[in-house]
Amino acid sequence: MKKExxxxxxxxxxxxxxxxxxxxxxxxxxxxxKKEGLAGATVLRGISxxxxxxxxxxxxxxxxxxxxxxxxxxxxxxxxxxxxxxxLDDVIEEGLITEEEVKIILYEGRPAAGDK
Numbered sequence: 001m002k003k004e005x006x007x008x009x010x011x012x013x014x015x016x017x018x019x020x021x022x023x024x025x026x027x028x029x030x031x032x033x034k035k036e037g038l039a040g041a042t043v044l045r046g047i048s049x050x051x052x053x054x055x056x057x058x059x060x061x062x063x064x065x066x067x068x069x070x071x072x073x074x075x076x077x078x079x080x081x082x083x084x085x086x087x088l089d090d091v092i093e094e095g096l097i098t099e100e101e102v103k104i105i106l107y108e109g110r111p112a113a114g115d116k
Contacts, residue, residue: 001108007039008081009102012072012088014095016045026070028091033074036084041074075102 018025026043033041046069074081081099088097 001110003104003106003108005077005104005106007075007102007104008078009100010072010074010081010085011098012074012092012095013097014070014072014092015067016070017067018070018093018095020091025091026072029072029088032087032091033084036080036087038074038080038084039076041072044071044073045069046071075104 012029014025016024016026020028030041030043049069074084
């Protein structure tokens with residue numbers, strides 16, 4: 001079965017070395033989003049990138065980086081995203097957040113024989 005709905009996608013750009021209360025910020029955020037009941041979140045680890053400082057972070061063998069780029073994507077209904085945004089202000093010290101309207105196309109498995 002296919003369901004479509006409108007939603008908001010937040011992309012949170014941080015560094016791998018960023019922490020909150022002593023734990024990696026990416027892990028803290030995913031746990032926060034789960035605790036807050038958001039629909040889902042994904043953490044992506046970049047192999048290369050730079051930000052405001054223009055310092056290049058890369059996985060190059062010659063230059064191992066300890067601060068690779070991290071992107072956390074979270075998608076949910078607008079009201080849930082708006083509810084979580086003030087909490088991000090308390091947690092993220094340095095980074096970038098983008099927000100965009102998206103259309104969700106969700107494919108759910110077919111019911112097993114006999115299920116209705």
